[in-house]
Amino acid sequence: MKKEDIGSFLKTDPSIQEMRRYAKMLGVHLKRTMGKKDIARALAKLSDKDVPVSSQTVVATPSESKRPSKPVNVDLPRTYFTDSITLHPVNPYWVYIKWDFSKETRERLDELGNDIFVRVSDITNIIYDGKNANRYKEAKILSEEGNWYFQVDFPDADYIAEIGYYAGELFVGFMKSKIARTPRNTPQFTDQETWVDLSKGSKKEVRVSVEAAETSLSIRSSGPSDNPSSEEFIKSISKSRSGR
Amino acid sequence: MRKGKFVLMLHAHLPFINHPDFPSFMEERWLFEAMTETYIPLVQAFNRLKNDGVHFRVSMSITPPLMEMFANADLQKKYLKYLDLSIELAEKEIERTISENPASNRLAKHYLKELEETKSVYIRCNGDLSGEFAQLQDSGNLEIVTCNATHGFLPLMTQYPEAVNAQIGVGVDTYKRHMGKAPRGIWLAECGYVPGIDSYLREWGLSFFFVDSHGLWYGDPAPRYGVYRPVMTPEGVFVFARDPESSQQVWSAEVGYPGDSRYREFYRDVGFDREEDYIRPYIDPSGERCNTGIKYYRITGKNVSLNEKSYYDFEEAKKATREHAKDFAARKREQIKRLSEQFNGVSPVVVAPFDAELFGHWWYEGPIFIEELFRELNGDDTVVCATPPEVIDSMGEVQCVTPNISTWGANGYNEVWLNGRNDWIYRHLDEGVRRMIELARKYEKTEDRLKIRALNQMARELLLAQSSDWAFIITTNTTVEYAVNRTKTHINRLLTLYGEIETGTIDVERLKTLEWIDGIFSSIDFRVYSRQVG
Numbered sequence: 001m002k003k004e005d006i007g008s009f010l011k012t013d014p015s016i017q018e019m020r021r022y023a024k025m026l027g028v029h030l031k032r033t034m035g036k037k038d039i040a041r042a043l044a045k046l047s048d049k050d051v052p053v054s055s056q057t058v059v060a061t062p063s064e065s066k067r068p069s070k071p072v073n074v075d076l077p078r079t080y081f082t083d084s085i086t087l088h089p090v091n092p093y094w095v096y097i098k099w100d101f102s103k104e105t106r107e108r109l110d111e112l113g114n115d116i117f118v119r120v121s122d123i124t125n126i127i128y129d130g131k132n133a134n135r136y137k138e139a140k141i142l143s144e145e146g147n148w149y150f151q152v153d154f155p156d157a158d159y160i161a162e163i164g165y166y167a168g169e170l171f172v173g174f175m176k177s178k179i180a181r182t183p184r185n186t187p188q189f190t191d192q193e194t195w196v197d198l199s200k201g202s203k204k205e206v207r208v209s210v211e212a213a214e215t216s217l218s219i220r221s222s223g224p225s226d227n228p229s230s231e232e233f234i235k236s237i238s239k240s241r242s243g244r
Numbered sequence: 245m246r247k248g249k250f251v252l253m254l255h256a257h258l259p260f261i262n263h264p265d266f267p268s269f270m271e272e273r274w275l276f277e278a279m280t281e282t283y284i285p286l287v288q289a290f291n292r293l294k295n296d297g298v299h300f301r302v303s304m305s306i307t308p309p310l311m312e313m314f315a316n317a318d319l320q321k322k323y324l325k326y327l328d329l330s331i332e333l334a335e336k337e338i339e340r341t342i343s344e345n346p347a348s349n350r351l352a353k354h355y356l357k358e359l360e361e362t363k364s365v366y367i368r369c370n371g372d373l374s375g376e377f378a379q380l381q382d383s384g385n386l387e388i389v390t391c392n393a394t395h396g397f398l399p400l401m402t403q404y405p406e407a408v409n410a411q412i413g414v415g416v417d418t419y420k421r422h423m424g425k426a427p428r429g430i431w432l433a434e435c436g437y438v439p440g441i442d443s444y445l446r447e448w449g450l451s452f453f454f455v456d457s458h459g460l461w462y463g464d465p466a467p468r469y470g471v472y473r474p475v476m477t478p479e480g481v482f483v484f485a486r487d488p489e490s491s492q493q494v495w496s497a498e499v500g501y502p503g504d505s506r507y508r509e510f511y512r513d514v515g516f517d518r519e520e521d522y523i524r525p526y527i528d529p530s531g532e533r534c535n536t537g538i539k540y541y542r543i544t545g546k547n548v549s550l551n552e553k554s555y556y557d558f559e560e561a562k563k564a565t566r567e568h569a570k571d572f573a574a575r576k577r578e579q580i581k582r583l584s585e586q587f588n589g590v591s592p593v594v595v596a597p598f599d600a601e602l603f604g605h606w607w608y609e610g611p612i613f614i615e616e617l618f619r620e621l622n623g624d625d626t627v628v629c630a631t632p633p634e635v636i637d638s639m640g641e642v643q644c645v646t647p648n649i650s651t652w653g654a655n656g657y658n659e660v661w662l663n664g665r666n667d668w669i670y671r672h673l674d675e676g677v678r679r680m681i682e683l684a685r686k687y688e689k690t691e692d693r694l695k696i697r698a699l700n701q702m703a704r705e706l707l708l709a710q711s712s713d714w715a716f717i718i719t720t721n722t723t724v725e726y727a728v729n730r731t732k733t734h735i736n737r738l739l740t741l742y743g744e745i746e747t748g749t750i751d752v753e754r755l756k757t758l759e760w761i762d763g764i765f766s767s768i769d770f771r772v773y774s775r776q777v778g
Contacts, residue, residue, distance in 0.1 A: 069263040069761035071729035074736045080675045086403050088670075089649065091657035098671055147667055178403060183649035183657055185458075187466035194644040196476055198636075203644070208468070229664030237654035237663070238720045
């Protein structure tokens with residue numbers, strides 16, 4: 001805070017409340033008994049010193065803490081007590097699932113006492129009815145809020161995640177994620193191309209020979225064995241920078 | 245004559261780091277270093293090219309956090325202080341190196357001159373670096389695109405269309421506020437694309453974006469010309485894809501230009517080399533050593549240890565940039581001729597995107613390389629430098645392709661931003677989004693000024709927490725503590741605001757503080773989260 005800034009503030013004929021707030025913002029200790037003149041004197045005294053705080057304190061007020069912008073390692077909730085399940089592809093061969101349960105669900109499951117499973121199903125090219133998945137994988141879950149990485153069989157496939165339990169032989173899913181698709185890692189050649197004439201805005205379909213379109217381009221993608229949650233895997237990617 | 249177009253794309257980005265209540269803050273140096281070493285040297289190189297009448301075209305994304313930091317009065321003031329200290333150090337170094345070595349003394353004088361020029365550019369433009377780049381856009385040399393608001397990683401937000409929409413919408417609005425006009429294109433953070441994102445781009449009036457090579461190679465269908473012609477998504481948005489050859493020539497650890505033995509060694513800096521008492525005023529006040537930008541050594545050789553490096557010779561390094569620019573231009577000519585033949589005369593488009601900070605910050609001579617490259621290509625018969633809109637304007641027809649899910653991170657998908665080290669972030673980010681949408685809809689029509697301010701601040705905290713930089717830093721194991729704490733702190737502030745809004749107990753003083761310290765996007769409207777999208 002510059003000397004002239006404090007001076008200009010005092011010239012605006014502030015109320016005693018405004019002066020108190022201003023003094024607090026600058027960390028000036030005031031006694032309850034101090035009147036306007038006393039506070040003005042305390043501020044004027046401060047303005048003689050070169051207070052090493054940011055220029056922007058002129059227009060804003062820091063709260064109780066003198067350094068409120070310092071990021072801190074605050075504890076965030078382990079659970080938000082909401083029923084949720086999300087599925088994301090990590091790469092063509094791995095998906096990530098996370099879940100959380102509401103209090104009601106937790107109570108219901110406690111009463112039920114069954115083992116709870118997280119399941120990922122391949123539902124590519126079908127209308128999924130809960131029983132007709134092309135294939136699925138599952139794991140017993142140990143916590144009511146958690147996550148799991150599943151290795152899946154196919155890139156370019158639709159997956160859905162569910163949480164459920166077994167009633168006899170029957171899997172009873174009670175939470176379902178949105179569908180997510182794994183990325184492709186090979187070219188998708190077709191004999192039909194669509195082109196847009198930019199001057200007319202019209203579209204045309206063109207038939208091409210697939211052989212002519214093929215290229216030998218490829219990139220390395222994470223193979224099925226690299227678990228994205230493992231330290232070895234993270235070390236292998238951590239040296240790379242974006243833009244390379 | 246076989247001709248093709250060359251699109252150089254520089255992605256300029258740093259996360260929003262603003263600690264106005266600290267006289268100096270270590271992580272704020274990231275901005276100051278990038279300004280001194282990359283952004284201002286690029287402005288200088290571009291202006292020299294413009295003044296010399298050289299035909300050059302560069303596409304640049306200047307991300308919303310970067311534009312906001314450029315315009316932040318407090319950071320501007322701190323930057324000038326940083327420059328003054330750097331100048332003071334260079335002056336001391338001139339004295340000190342007289343008795344050390346003529347090479348380091350020559351370099352100290354070089355750094356002093358360079359820093360004084362940097363300062364004069366900064367003062368001349370009154371700290372308005374966005375304005376400097378905007379002038380180059382007005383003259384047709386630059387095409388500046390926007391980026392999603394805080395560089396949030398969109399592929400992991402797709403569960404919440406409102407979150408994707410807000411990231412893009414706030415990115416567009418911030419660009420308009422700083423550049424005075426709407427952006428025509430966008431750089432999606434980390435090149436992160438998932439089919440469907442293009443519909444938001446169209447909604448926000450954006451006509452093109454970029455993907456990594458496999459975004460098109462594995463697109464649906466595989467495009468006829470691979471990555472060498474832009475395509476159009478089903479939503480009518482143009483897509484430009486990265487040319488792997490260009491990246492390899494510049495970036496490769498084995499054959500990339502920046503590894504030449506004549507170039508400056510990044511990891512030898514007087515900030516680490518000088519004795520503590522001497523260097524203390526120029527490093528972090530905590531005494532933690534850091535780069536000062538004054539470096540006297542060259543790479544020397546691949547297997548030469550840091551303490552065996554030879555002195556750097558700026559004139560020799562400049563010679564190397566000319567050689568490398570010539571070589572790169574020759575390779576582009578050869579590549580374009582080869583592709584033209586393969587494509588039966590259809591003109592190829594070669595797109596070379598890079599992190600802007602590579603040029604100058606990591607590769608000290610990078611901005612000179614860019615300048616030399618455009619001088620080399622000036623009036624070239626084969627390689628025509630162009631911006632994406634110029635390429636689009638020159639096209640008669642375009643193939644329709646849906647790009648593949650892709651990013652430009654290691655291995656090409658989501659693993660850099662989603663793995664065992666950083667996956668904990670997403671539980672909290674998703675909850676933040678859910679609560680933001682809930683309150684945005686609940687209070688969409690509120691006229692309570694205080695509530696509106698609190699809701700706007702909640703949106704800022706969410707956007708700041710979503711910055712992809714935090715997950716990236718956690719993976720790369722660099723300044724992990726800062727990244728973890730930034731994520732947690734923004735989420736915590738968001739949760740507290742949520743509670744206060746819902747219970748009608750908004751702490752005005754605390755809100756003021758948050759508006760000050762997390763004061764990005766001054767004109768944000770929380771209602772961007774209330775819209776039904778997707």
